[in-house]
Amino acid sequence: EWTSPPLDAALVDKPGLGKAIIGRGAVNQKGPESAFLAALHAIKGANKKMPVNLVMVAEGEEEIGSPHIAQIVHKPEVQAALAKTMGVFMPSSMQDLDGIVTLSLGAKGVVELELVSTGEKWGRGPGKDIHSSLKAMVDSPAWHLVKALNTLVSEDGNEIAIDNYPKPRPISDEEKKMIADGAKIRSEAQAKKQMSVQHWINDLPWEQANIRLESQPTANIEGLVGGYTGPGGKTVLPHKAVAKMDFRLVPDMKAADVVPAIKAHLAKRGFGDIEVNMSGGYDPTQSAASAPLIQAQIAVLKRAGIEPVMWPRNAGSYPGFVFTGEPLKLASGHFGLGHGSGAHAPDEYYVIESTNPKIQGYDGAAMSFVEYLYELGK
Amino acid sequence: EWTSPPLDAALVDKPGLGKAIIGRGAVNQKGPESAFLAALHAIKGANKKMPVNLVMVAEGEEEIGSPHIAQIVHKPEVQAALAKTMGVFMPSSMQDLDGIVTLSLGAKGVVELELVSTGEKWGRGPGKDIHSSLKAMVDSPAWHLVKALNTLVSEDGNEIAIDNYPKPRPISDEEKKMIADGAKIRSEAQAKKQMSVQHWINDLPWEQANIRLESQPTANIEGLVGGYTGPGGKTVLPHKAVAKMDFRLVPDMKAADVVPAIKAHLAKRGFGDIEVNMSGGYDPTQSAASAPLIQAQIAVLKRAGIEPVMWPRNAGSYPGFVFTGEPLKLASGHFGLGHGSGAHAPDEYYVIESTNPKIQGYDGAAMSFVEYLYELGK
Numbered sequence: 001e002w003t004s005p006p007l008d009a010a011l012v013d014k015p016g017l018g019k020a021i022i023g024r025g026a027v028n029q030k031g032p033e034s035a036f037l038a039a040l041h042a043i044k045g046a047n048k049k050m051p052v053n054l055v056m057v058a059e060g061e062e063e064i065g066s067p068h069i070a071q072i073v074h075k076p077e078v079q080a081a082l083a084k085t086m087g088v089f090m091p092s093s094m095q096d097l098d099g100i101v102t103l104s105l106g107a108k109g110v111v112e113l114e115l116v117s118t119g120e121k122w123g124r125g126p127g128k129d130i131h132s133s134l135k136a137m138v139d140s141p142a143w144h145l146v147k148a149l150n151t152l153v154s155e156d157g158n159e160i161a162i163d164n165y166p167k168p169r170p171i172s173d174e175e176k177k178m179i180a181d182g183a184k185i186r187s188e189a190q191a192k193k194q195m196s197v198q199h200w201i202n203d204l205p206w207e208q209a210n211i212r213l214e215s216q217p218t219a220n221i222e223g224l225v226g227g228y229t230g231p232g233g234k235t236v237l238p239h240k241a242v243a244k245m246d247f248r249l250v251p252d253m254k255a256a257d258v259v260p261a262i263k264a265h266l267a268k269r270g271f272g273d274i275e276v277n278m279s280g281g282y283d284p285t286q287s288a289a290s291a292p293l294i295q296a297q298i299a300v301l302k303r304a305g306i307e308p309v310m311w312p313r314n315a316g317s318y319p320g321f322v323f324t325g326e327p328l329k330l331a332s333g334h335f336g337l338g339h340g341s342g343a344h345a346p347d348e349y350y351v352i353e354s355t356n357p358k359i360q361g362y363d364g365a366a367m368s369f370v371e372y373l374y375e376l377g378k
Numbered sequence: 379e380w381t382s383p384p385l386d387a388a389l390v391d392k393p394g395l396g397k398a399i400i401g402r403g404a405v406n407q408k409g410p411e412s413a414f415l416a417a418l419h420a421i422k423g424a425n426k427k428m429p430v431n432l433v434m435v436a437e438g439e440e441e442i443g444s445p446h447i448a449q450i451v452h453k454p455e456v457q458a459a460l461a462k463t464m465g466v467f468m469p470s471s472m473q474d475l476d477g478i479v480t481l482s483l484g485a486k487g488v489v490e491l492e493l494v495s496t497g498e499k500w501g502r503g504p505g506k507d508i509h510s511s512l513k514a515m516v517d518s519p520a521w522h523l524v525k526a527l528n529t530l531v532s533e534d535g536n537e538i539a540i541d542n543y544p545k546p547r548p549i550s551d552e553e554k555k556m557i558a559d560g561a562k563i564r565s566e567a568q569a570k571k572q573m574s575v576q577h578w579i580n581d582l583p584w585e586q587a588n589i590r591l592e593s594q595p596t597a598n599i600e601g602l603v604g605g606y607t608g609p610g611g612k613t614v615l616p617h618k619a620v621a622k623m624d625f626r627l628v629p630d631m632k633a634a635d636v637v638p639a640i641k642a643h644l645a646k647r648g649f650g651d652i653e654v655n656m657s658g659g660y661d662p663t664q665s666a667a668s669a670p671l672i673q674a675q676i677a678v679l680k681r682a683g684i685e686p687v688m689w690p691r692n693a694g695s696y697p698g699f700v701f702t703g704e705p706l707k708l709a710s711g712h713f714g715l716g717h718g719s720g721a722h723a724p725d726e727y728y729v730i731e732s733t734n735p736k737i738q739g740y741d742g743a744a745m746s747f748v749e750y751l752y753e754l755g756k
Binding site for chain 2: 108110112113114119120123124125126127128130131132133134135136137138139140142143144145146147149150153155156157158195196197198199200201204209210212213214216217218219220221222223224225226227228229232233234235236237238239241244245246248279314315316317
């Protein structure tokens with residue numbers, strides 16, 4: 001599916017954009033990171049003094065749920081050093097195809113887990129796959145999983161129905177205002193086209209759909225696996241069925257409260273045998289728009305002629321909670337001009353030489369980091 | 379998983395059994411079929427007149443649901459010829475490890491199908507896999523499938539809850555008697571061990587569990603497939619989820635009534651978009667114990683010192699309905715001494731030279747066919 005091999009870092013002409021680099025990690029995270037390093041070299045090359053003190057943190061586990069970042073950050077000496085900083089930022093390429101920048105003040109938390117139903121644990125059903133004709137006298141772990149899943153959400157699959165599940169704080173007027181403003185600027189038609197979606201949940205209009213996106217937690221089925229999964233059918237009664245799930249969290253929900261709630265909910269309904277295997281997760285991340293780290297971003301963007309769309313939070317997740325949560329309570333966010341797309345997907349790209357006046361290329365991205373560092377130093 | 383290559387037809391010593399041939403199709407269906415051909419050669423070789431007129435039917439599609447056998451059988455000239463016969467039998471190796479023969483008077487019918495939930499058909503949810511964070515504003519075809527499946531069966535997954543679903547005829551006293559007698563002879567402990575099962579449905583005792591096996595239709599999940607199915611997780615909201623299912627039918631249920639009932643049931647509950655794709659199936663098969671074809675089998679078995687376990691029907695399926703159903707209403711069944719096991723599985727075997735006095739080898743199997751033909755000719 002790649003038009004050039006993922007490790008070739010080929011420079012290609014992208015119509016309407018200019019020269020772009022195509023490759024695995026081009027935009028997430030190598031392109032913006034190298035542009036940031038270029039900014040540091042530029043400052044040094046111009047014999048200028050760095051306007052701020054910088055500490056570089058390289059986190060190599062973000063894509064597997066960052067299992068160790070908290071351990072590192074909360075080492076007494078690291079935590080003490082971090083406590084004295086303005087905050088934490090990640091190089092990014094924030095411009096969309098219109099040049100617009102959406103400045104997210106946070107991200108949802110997430111818990112990823114598997115629900116596993118087996119005959120062995122259940123003590124009912126078979127301990128291995130058996131002939132499906134035996135369903136007439138043997139219980140089915142696959143039906144058991146379906147019945148358990150059914151209790152977790154409302155009939156339309158959109159409202160979490162787990163007993164004593166952590167509750168979101170209501171969305172604030174300030175957040176509602178951001179969403180209303182952002183919904184006017186962002187294109188509903190483009191979003192629907194990108195996702196191949198005809199209707200939002202409950203046929204909500206665009207602004208309401210965005211309020212839901214920002215304010216609501218989710219219970220999502222990432223994958224269902226059980227029994228025979230190849231082409232056609234196979235007459236087996238499977239001994240095991242699995243639902244891969246993720247649960248997104250908004251403030252003030254805690255990742256640590258999710259699994260106990262699910263386990264208690266299932267146990268109460270006769271599904272206590274179903275394993276709830278959490279593979280990773282963390283709390284939501286939130287920074288105040290008034291934080292100097294964020295205000296410096298806004299100032300740089302405005303100087304570049306960009307009125308950023310302020311946005312309560314990314315509906316996805318990153319482990320910013322280790323910085324924004326207790327006890328550090330630092331501001332955290334992404335920043336950087338430039339454009340790229342296709343993270344984790346074929347033909348991931350990052351624009352190097354832009355022919356679109358609304359979008360910065362590599363030089364402009366590097367310059368945005370220089371501007372940002374000087375703005376932070378003020 | 380094969381101890382000798384599946385196409386080698388290796389002769390091996392099996393402890394307690396003797397020389398056995400190991401290979402794909404050893405017992406289902408090549409071993410018993412070749413023993414039957416050997417019986418015909420023996421009769422010819424002894425210069426004897428065949429005691430009955432035989433027509434050989436080779437059906438090569440049984441493993442894919444026999445989509446064409448009915449078309450062939452119901453050709454006017456074939457049907458007219460078949461109408462004049464005593465019935466239809468398939469060579470088999472009916473002896474279990476104790477030498478006991480279970481003589482099934484039929485088989486359940488079956489319908490195999492896929493329930494497919496997609497964003498495209500639903501008109502809700504995404505038309506391709508999208509980032510799972512979007513669950514907060516986009517409906518989920520996977521949840522939609524779970525909710526639809528949930529309506530098909532009772533809370534324990536064991537009773538079919540589909541509106542206007544074809545109903546089984548109640549089990550007869552004669553069938554109950556067969557099951558009671560058979561349950562005494564067949565080992566519950568061995569059955570539980572073979573299937574790795576600790577409890578039958580509803581903790582039924584052995585005889586009741588067998589009554590359930592014989593008398594009840596099933597709704598079974600063969601497989602669940604949706605979204606990301608590899609190791610670990612992946613934060614996607616899948617556009618498609620599939621349940622592979624089979625439904626076993628007992629007399630007097632009709633395969634043709636199953637899909638319309640499921641479709642109407644789903645449509646009534648708001649799941650009319652879920653595709654119900656039937657890939658194959660047929661009606662139950664039943665023959666009378668009093669049919670000459672069956673009585674001849676019993677006579678041969680008794681002469682061999684075997685009191686067969688009479689059994690209402692195989693809980694699995696074969697397309698005997700084309701012979702036993704309207705308009706032919708012929709008797710149909712399997713027959714043959716000898717032993718083998720592992721159909722469709724690694725190390726499938728068929729005993730050639732038996733060291734177990736209770737079990738016939740290849741010669742004994744061939745001889746059982748000779749005896750059967752002469753018994754039929756009486």
